[in-house]
Amino acid sequence: MRTRTTIAVCLLLAGLTASCSSNDTDEPTVAKASVTESAGPTPSPTPSPRQETYKLGDIVDISAGGNDFSAATLTYKNQGVTSPPGLLQEGQKFATVQVKVCNRSDEPIEVSPFTWSLAYEDGARVEPTHVSGGGLPQPAYPLDAKVRGGDCVRGYILFEVPEEFGRAERVLYSPGDLDEPVEWTVPTV
Structure with a gap:
């Protein structure tokens, strides 16, 4: 169980790092982690930086x-x-x-x-x-x-x-x- 949690956290951190990379479009990039277990609530999406x-x-x-x-x-x-x-x-x-x-x-x-x-x-x-x-x-x-x-x-x-x-x-x-x-x-x- 501890190994699965550690792997899930590592995958989540890798996904967050990848989603913070530079992008030439105005569309937000969303990384989806393929983890079946969740350690807590899913974070809210970050609003787009453009004026709406x-x-x-x-x-x-x-x-x-x-x-x-x-x-x-x-x-x-x-x-x-x-x-x-x-x-x-x-x-x-x-x-x-x-x-x-x-x-x-x-x-x-x-x-x-x-x-x-x-x-x-x-x-x-x-x-x-x-x-x-x-x-x-x-x-x-x-x-x-x-x-x-x-x-x-x-x-x-x-x-x-x-x-x-x-x-x-x-x-x-x-x-x-x-x-x-x-x-x-x-x-x-």
């Missing part, structure tokens, strides 16, 4: 699906968006974000407001609604538009949110080619 949540106004460079582009959440507004009478359901309010996406590739990319969402502290997620009319913030973010290389698109995305929801915690951008969303933190005031 940004501030409103930060421009994020993205490479996905063979395209290079940037995205930014410029503003967030939780209340005070006026709408034509009868547009909102009872117990609902509008929240808006102003976003901008710039295509840095030669090939066109597609943009849509439906790749954006709001995340709340309790885990709720709200997807955009697409309505237009007088009194709503302009310009509206385009619906399923193509953006040619070197061009940008900017506009407001409208969210219909239950009145009891406070401010969103984060704005998420999840185009289809990304493994995880890009996130901007919404300030508390």
Whole structure:
């Protein structure tokens, strides 16, 4: 038993040493030890060193699906968006974000407001609604538009949110080619 424990500790240390070696990619390297016995709880994974949540106004460079582009959440507004009478359901309010996406590739990319969402502290997620009319913030973010290389698109995305929801915690951008969303933190005031 003592020999197996000593071997397990040596294998674990060898695995940890190997995982600390230099790597040219941003992806964390995970070493898996093939030990059947465990001397204690498994350590938590170390977070990636890259920034994963940004501030409103930060421009994020993205490479996905063979395209290079940037995205930014410029503003967030939780209340005070006026709408034509009868547009909102009872117990609902509008929240808006102003976003901008710039295509840095030669090939066109597609943009849509439906790749954006709001995340709340309790885990709720709200997807955009697409309505237009007088009194709503302009310009509206385009619906399923193509953006040619070197061009940008900017506009407001409208969210219909239950009145009891406070401010969103984060704005998420999840185009289809990304493994995880890009996130901007919404300030508390």
